[in-house]
Each structure stands twice: as C-alpha cells, then as structure tokens.
Amino acid sequence: MAALREPGNIEGVGLGLRSAHSAELLAGVGDVPWLEVLADNYAHGDGLPLRNLESIRERYPVVFHGVGMSLGSAEPLDKSYLDAVLDLARRIEPAWLSEHLAWTSSGGRHHHELLPLPFLDETVQVLAEHVQQVQDRLGGRMLVENSATYMAFHDSQMSELEFLGRVLETADCLLLLDVNNVYVNARNHGFDAREFLRGLPADRVAQMHLAGHDDHGDYLIDAHGSPVAEPVWALFAEAVRLFPEVPVCVEWDRDVPSLEVLVGEMNRASGVVTEVTEVALAGQEGLSHAP
Template sequence: MLIAQTSQGVGMPQLGFGVGLRAPHYDTILRDAPEIDLFEITSESYLATRGKPLWFLDQIAERYPMVMHGQALNIASVDPIDFDYLRELKALAKRVSAHWISDHLGWTGTRQKSSHDVLPLPYNERTLHYLVERIAIVQDFLERPLVLENPATYLEFYESNMTEWDFLRRLSKRSKCKLLLDLNSLYISCYNHGWDSDNYLQGLPFDQVIQYHLGGHQNFGTHIIGTHAAPVAKQVWTLYEKVLRIGGNRTTVVQWDTDIPDLETVHAQALEAKSRWNMLVSYADAETFEGVD
C-alpha cells in the first residue's frame, strides 16, 4: 500500500493532531496542561472582546501552537471587503502567533445582514474571477496566504458549470490561496448532492491542502446537516483514511461546537485520528519490509 508524501508546502508546518479551543475547556487546559498538539481558535470569539476570554487565550497561546479559523470573512459576498475586520484579524494572529488564518469558501450575508451560516455559491468562471480578485486583496492586507475551507452545502446552482473540486483546484492555482479540507463537510456534500467522493479527492490539489477538519453531523435520511455536536461518524473516518492514503498527513483538528463534552472526550477524537495515521504508516512499512529480499 502506497501512502502519499506529507509535504504541506513552503512555510506551512505539520502541527499534529489538535482540537478547537472552546470556553468550557479553559480551566482544564490551564490546570492539567494536557498533551495536545495544537488548538484552533474561532477568530470571532476573540475580536471586539476584552477581559477573561483574552486572558485565557493569552495563557493558552503561550503554551500551545495556534491556528485561526473564522466565520465572518464573507469572501464570496458582493459587499465590499471589511478592512476593519481584517485589521482585527491580523492583530489577533500576531497576538497568538497563529501559523495560519482560515475561513470558509462561501458568503455569510450582505448589506450588513448576516445569515449566521455559510451559504453556497455558483461554481463558474465568473465567480472564480471575482474570488481571485478578492482573495488577492485579503492576502496582501494580511501579508500571508489565506486558507479556505470547502463548505457543507445543501443546494446547487443551475449556473454552476464546474464541480466543486475543480473550482477549488482552479481557485488555489490562480489565487495562490491554501486549502483546508473538511472531511465532514465533504461527506455531507457528497451525500446531499450524490457526488462521488473518489472523484472529488482525485481532483483536489493536495499540494495546496495544509489542514484537515473532522467533526460530527446529523443524518436525516434525505439529507445530512453538519452540527459539530457529535463524535466523528464512521463514514467520515473511512473517508479520512482514504484521504490519508491519497493526500498524506496534514495538521488535523477536531471540531466540537455544541453539546460540548469534556476535553478528554474531544481530545480522544484527535488521538483516534493520530492512531489511524500511525496504523497506515505501520502497514505501509510492513509491506515494504516484506517486499525486500
């Protein structure tokens, strides 16, 4: 069994297997100093805030590597780019020494009205051209590559004339942005739209993928919704192993945003991801050894 190389590209370190930083776990982290590889913070949780949240963040950032994942960049909106938001984002990244800043491929509102969710967009040349221009502005301001995540979607546009994976490949090539592959969202979108996950993975530019996300969902039979309120589903674990074989290992973060259990339970999911990677490597090494005369 061959396993892909694990290179993450120039300047993008392999940080290991971590979890999203959530307020119910602050005290446990500072008290017990658990051996967690990294934390991913929700950017907006620490913007325009003072007091305890930032105090906890500063203490934890001194001890653990950090990456940032936002929800309000609104990169695909027709609204002007919010430079006040970018300024705060850049300052926060400096404050916690974030290795990278990620957000979602999609839009979250227009005319100062928020949908409180990431909404899909048509995959075509017009959208691609529009996004490349906006990403360039954001990257120039942040002075670093932007990392964009594939969305979990529940509808498609008649105006789309390319697949999501083809769109991501073209977008990363033209804009030089990096990609965050959310395995839960990938599974959800494939289920909801009848896409072939093998075709999706074969079409992705894994040399531009620097991080994986894992999380939970709820299956309603006719459709699946991403909830981040449950353990990683077995189907997503299967997809994760397939991704590891095709694309290699990447910094992996488990998201658990509602009905949050204790930190040990969430961290166990990250350790499961690490275990599955180590097992694949062990199998590959064993097969290589057996093939040597």
C-alpha cells in the same frame, strides 16, 4: 505585514479550542499538541476572552479559523472585520489563518450563516481577489475550507471539485480539507467522495478537519454536535493516505462535551494517521526489497 508564525510546530492531530475547556487545557490535560482558535470569538473585544487566549497561546501553538470574512460575497470585504482579525493575528501569532469558501454577508447585513456559492467563473474571480487581499495583508498564504452545502444552483458552470481547484490555483492559496464536509456533500449532492479526494491538488492540502454530522435520512447536516461518524472515519483514512503528514483538527461546536470525549476523538484520529502511515511505510519497504 507579517502576522504568521513559522508553521513547523503544527503537527499531528489537534483540537478546536472551546472556552469550556480552557482551564483544563491550561493545566495540560489531554496532551493536546496544538489548538485551532475561532478568531471571530476574540477579534472584536478585549477583556476576559482575550486574556484567556493569551494564556492559551503561551502554552500551545495555535492556528486561526474564521467564519465571518465572507470571502465569497460579491461585495468588498468588511474592512473593520479584516482589521480586527489581523490585529489579533499580530498579537497571537498563529501559524496560519483559514476561512470558508462561502458568503456570510450582503448589503451590509451579516447573516451569520455559511451560505452556498454558485460555481461560476465570476465566483472564482471574486474569491481569488478577496483571498489575495487577505494574503497581501497577512504576509503569507491563507487556507480556504470546502463548505458543506444543502443547495445547488442552476447557474453553476462547473462541479465543486473543479471550482475548488480553480480557486486554489487562481488565488494561490492552500486548502483546509474538511473531510466531514466532503462526505456530507457527497451524500447530499450525489457524488463519489473518494473520487473527489483523489481529484484534489495534494500539494495544496495544508490542514484537515474532522467533525460530526446529523443524519436526517434524505440529507446530512454538518452540525458539529456529535462524534465523527463511522463512514467519515473511513473516508479520513483515505484522505490520510492521499495527503500524509497533513495536520488534522477535530471540531465540536454544539452540545460541547467534556474535554475527555474530545481527546478521545483526537486520539482515534491520531490512531488512524499512525495506522495509515505504518501501512504506507511497510508498502514502501516491500517495494524497496522487491527483486
């Protein structure tokens, strides 16, 4: 079953769609090139939300993002959830679908929270099986996102970086690299964020996320309710150097500001991409003219 559209028209920096901005976006405000849609908000109902999304889709290329698939749960995937998301994908034809490396349900109960995974061989296998099930039905490769976490487990057998690499390889899927989450985890768990980026398999990085976090002093929370923090902008520039031409989405979920503010963040991200790309091109020019 093919539900995906050719991803060629997802380029540059886009925005996460928030319903408060639908009318302005439909009027073309902000010159936004593409939108990321939280599939969970549209997969379980009909009526106004879906009609709005169909209108948005007529004007914008979209990608799907999800929070409720619970890829990392030791239990089977929720078939009704998967059916609903795939039905929506058939209808809307996103360029791709992404989900978090996390678990959100157990024992038939949905926790509505991205819960942390222990980095085990067993977890790699569970994730790979679930991702492959989704990919088989989707008719294409999906993206998995590195999650922000505020807890680790004594049982873990490997680092987050090794875990991520093994999941991508075993499941043969792509990475949605959340740059803010890398920064948050580096601060919370005490590792080098740049080294983490350099350790990622560049050929599997297919999208990036940028968002704001809350700084509680001793720890950071991936809250999505504020502008992207300055250190994250710096890390993003490094990510763009390592993974050029990868589409980027700016997310903002809590205390959602005006579209103007979000477009400002989007334009700043575009500026970083342009600057890094120009520096890289100048470097190549310099090399090609070198004696």
